[in-house]
Amino acid sequence: MYSFSNRVRYSEVNSEKELTLPSLLDYLQDCCTFESEDFGVGVDYLAKEQVAWILSSWEIKVYRYPQMGQHIKVSTWPYAFRGFYGYRNFRIEGEDGEIFAEANSVWVFMDTEKMRPARISERMQEVYIPEIRDEIPGEWADRKISLPDEAVQKSVEKEPVRVSRFYIDTNHHMNNGKYILVAEEYLPEQVFVCGLRAEYRKAAMLGDMLYPVVTMEEKQITVTLADEKGASYAIICFQIQKKERQS
Structure with a gap:
């Protein structure tokens, strides 16, 4: 260890x-x-x-x-x-x-x-x-992430995000953690992320555009970051709980 x-x-x-x-x-x-x-x-x-x-x-x-x-x-x-x-x-x-x-x-x-x-x-x-x-x-869980059809039908597309130099690591592509950074922006306030699954399908490079698709379910929110043709770079699934408001 x-x-x-x-x-x-x-x-x-x-x-x-x-x-x-x-x-x-x-x-x-x-x-x-x-x-x-x-x-x-x-x-x-x-x-x-x-x-x-x-x-x-x-x-x-x-x-x-x-x-x-x-x-x-x-x-x-x-x-x-x-x-x-x-x-x-x-x-x-x-x-x-x-x-x-x-x-x-x-x-x-x-x-x-x-x-x-x-x-x-x-x-x-x-x-x-x-x-x-x-x-x-x-x-x-299995390494591959799949979503139920009824949830996918309610998915919402968001404004595209350009891969900037800030996202690039020594492998000359977008760092694994930066996909999470982008996806986290689509979470509502006052939720506790108690779990995360991420499946990486292909590497985004400098200047590529990420097209986010957000799928909301009762206890999880999934953000798919895809290219302009809909091929996924990464799928990030957040398991969420409502956060207690501090008095």
């Missing part, structure tokens, strides 16, 4: 001094990135070998959002490798052991020269197989 500790910063919280959902995702991404850097298979190594781990899907369960100034520990570990897929869990907890959030993720090992999935290299197996731990117990 790989872990790092941090303190929730003012720049990472919302108006209620809670860690924002996009910032929470940043911590998860940072944790597995720090692990790969410390193990010698980080950004520069991947670029040199023309390979990459591409995120296929997230599922995140949020029990409580940490508050500004709280000390947290972020941990990650792989629990399986099958074919060109890697499966990885995450956890965020407080100093007292309280678990704030847990996550499951599915990654695809890619040959970036041929732009297709590849067999996981011997070097990656040497690094990560000794790190395998048990999967977090509980029910985890």
